[in-house]
Amino acid sequence: MFAGPFSESILKRALENQLIQIALHDIRAYTTDRHHVCDGTPYGGGGGMVMKAEPIARAVETVLAHPAGWTLPPQAAFVDLPPWNENAPAVLAADVPVILLTPQGRRFDQSVALELSQHSRLALICGRYEGVDERVRSQLVSDEISIGDFVLSGGELAAMVVVDAVTRLLPGALGDALGAHQDSHSAGTDGLLEGPHYTRPHNFRGEAVPDVLLSGHHAQVARWRREQSLLRTLERRPELLAVAAEKLSKADRDFLSAHGWGSAQEQ
Ligand code: ADE
Numbered sequence: 001m002f003a004g005p006f007s008e009s010i011l012k013r014a015l016e017n018q019l020i021q022i023a024l025h026d027i028r029a030y031t032t033d034r035h036h037v038c039d040g041t042p043y044g045g046g047g048g049m050v051m052k053a054e055p056i057a058r059a060v061e062t063v064l065a066h067p068a069g070w071t072l073p074p075q076a077a078f079v080d081l082p083p084w085n086e087n088a089p090a091v092l093a094a095d096v097p098v099i100l101l102t103p104q105g106r107r108f109d110q111s112v113a114l115e116l117s118q119h120s121r122l123a124l125i126c127g128r129y130e131g132v133d134e135r136v137r138s139q140l141v142s143d144e145i146s147i148g149d150f151v152l153s154g155g156e157l158a159a160m161v162v163v164d165a166v167t168r169l170l171p172g173a174l175g176d177a178l179g180a181h182q183d184s185h186s187a188g189t190d191g192l193l194e195g196p197h198y199t200r201p202h203n204f205r206g207e208a209v210p211d212v213l214l215s216g217h218h219a220q221v222a223r224w225r226r227e228q229s230l231l232r233t234l235e236r237r238p239e240l241l242a243v244a245a246e247k248l249s250k251a252d253r254d255f256l257s258a259h260g261w262g263s264a265q266e267q
Helices: 010-015 053-064 110-115 136-139 157-168 219-234 236-245 248-260
Strands: 100-108 125-128 142-147
Touching: 010 157, 053 125, 053 136, 100 110, 100 157, 110 125, 110 157, 142 157, 219 236, 219 248
Parallel strands: 100 125, 100 142
Antiparallel strands: none
């Protein structure tokens, strides 16, 4: 499931350049019973299955007791590993967030990505089925993240989203050093959406590239881009302007007012 996204483009390059390491761990390999059972029926009845606490605890505590990048050798059974204390939680490093991906978590956005990018190591737990045993939350997890108000079949896609968004923030991950800085939602654009981009041909099906972009006048290009960014944010995500308000210049505010900002908000 992870092979595609991790073997393309930015992530592929970041892995090749050892800017990041990603180790995948199959929770099933951390079961000790013959049938490698990872889930059980819920106490109190009801439908669905609940992921068991022990295999997840064994996986997370064993992995974090090893250096980053370590994985269980192929075919190895968990029982082959050094003793694991069934009855007491391992002391986990305080600076390694143990993150459960769940629709109940705090909403992932660019500022959370930036926050996570400051850590040298992250543990991401992908839940499946109806949920995970609550003791995973109470004993193991330090953070819970949702990538949006919708329900995925499991945390894997959400984990890949987090890995991608965090990796591209690492210095050297993008070819263009300014790239991530100017993305929509980043601090570099003051929390505004990016404006339109154009490349050749000059005329596509009767629609020409705006003249200002061909003018060679850097200040005018910069002003035009700023205004397009403001306009796009006003049209699509006006609530972002309130957040960005303190970063807006007088010229920005006048431009927005002339395009109906303020009047709409007051209604
Ligand atoms: N697992 C299922 N849905 C999810 C979501 N929206 N975010 C993170 N993890 C999830």
